[in-house]
Amino acid sequence: MSDNMIEETVRRLLANEVSRELLTAVEAGAFAGALWQTIAESGMTKILCREAHGGIEASWPEALPLFYQVGYTQAPVPLAQAVVGQYMASRCGLDLAADSVFALAAGAQTRSLELSSHEAGKPATLSGTMTAVKWARHAHWLVVETAGCIALVDARESGVRIEPKADAASLPADTVVLDQAVVSHALAAGIAGLSRPLEVCYAATTAAQLTGALDYALDLAVQYAKDRVQFGKPIGKNQAIQQQLAVLAGEVACSYAAATTALRDLPAIHQHSAPQAEFSAAVAKVTASDAVRTGASIAHQVHGAIGFTYEYPLNFATRRLWAWRAEAGTSTEWAERLGQAFIQAGSDQFWPNLTARTLPSAVGAAGGADGHAGSMQAERNATHA
Structure with missing residues (x-):
């Protein structure tokens, strides 16, 4: 299946199924079960998986339209989480149901967790x-990255307690309390140069979602500037508004470039090395998150008061932008990680790693020619970060 076919399929499906009524219902606590089943039956959740597990072994860039369209349509489903979860499971030989709902936890979320060691005849907890x-609250599986391990936990088993909470978009962002919860499977991703594969994949897909939602805000702002007439002419004729919309378009373009680079550097299902993935994911998450701060502000300035009303679609897009900006690691956390890695390596390692798009710990693993080919884009991204 070509990327154009994937893009057209997911765009049409989400455009037809995502409505204001559905968005409102999910924010009130419902789960979009019918839409989720349609997505699962289309094979989207397993797009990256091995053929033996029902996938098509697509690359991450080929899956970009899934994450982008979830952002553009604000589809209230955990599609990105399912794609990442199914990918991790398939890498480790697990064939899970296509309609499984995944919840991902990594980074700061898991620092307080304790992983028991394996004992004879007993599973880890x-x-x-x-x-x-x-x-x-809707998940079948919790995918937890902690203590150098990716653990798959059945969310419906004893030892798992979920306290419903919500994020800025009024979508589920729950507190999960684990009390000796049994680890059903310990996933060994086996990716050289990538010590935290779940966190990195999660950040890259979230950056792509942010890009889609920000692009939607741009389209809304441009259309409103064409339609809104003041003093006998559309407000889009004013040079000040044109300049602000150009800034917003630039933020979308930068975010898109960083997200596509991050996805390109993630390993496909049969690849076992990803020396550039962590650097690119960090840059993408920082770039997209910072673009939200500027872009959302401009979109609302163009719309004026109407953009804040619950009845207007920009309200839904903006709240998701705010929520996703804090998901999979904040821009501050990722920027600090980049900064600390380069500071600890010393000045001699700065330029070689920057032009190779690698963190200092992964230097030497990347091919020189490929690294230098992306040096100009890497320099712009790192400066933005």
Whole structure:
């Protein structure tokens, strides 16, 4: 299946199924079950998986339209989480149901967790509290990255308690309390140069979602500037508004470039090395998150008061932008990680790693020619970060 076919399929499906009524119902606590079943039956959740597990072994860039369209349509489903979860499971030989709902937890969310060691005849367990775990109340599986391990936990088993919470978009962002929850499967991703594959994949897909939602805000603002007439002419004729819309378009373009680079550097299902993935994911998440701050402000300035009303679609897009900006690691957390890695490596390692798009710990693993080919884009992204 070509990327154009994937893009057209997901665009048409979400455009037809995502309505204001559905968005409102999910924000009130419902789950979009019918839409989720349609997505699962289309094969989208397993797009990256091995053919033996029902996938098509697509690359991450080929899956970009899924994450982008979830953002553009604000589809209230955990599609990105399912794609990442199914990918991790398939890498480790697990064939899970296509309609499984996944909740992902990594980074700061899992720092308080304790992973018990394997004992003879007993499985490992997890104990502790995780906050702001998206879609946990609806999840079949919790994918938890902690202590150098990716653990798959059955969310419906004993030892898992979920306290419903909501994010800025009024979508599930629950507190999960684990009390010796049994680890059903310990996933060994086996990706050289990538110590935290779940966190990195989650950040890259979230950056792509942010790009889609920001592009939607741009389209709304441009159309409103054409339609809104003051003093006998559309407000889009004013040079000040044109300049602001150009800034917003530039933020979308930068975010899109960073997100596509991050997805390109993630390993496909049969690849076992990704030396550039963590650097690119960090840059993408920082770039997209910072673009939200500027872009959402401009979109609302163009719309004026109407953009804040619950009845207007920009309200839904903006709240998701705010919520996703804090998901999969904040821009501050990722920027600090980049900064600390380069500071600890010393000045001699700065330029070689920057032009190779690698963190200092992964230097030497990337091919020189490929690294230098992306040096100009890497320089712009790192400066933005």
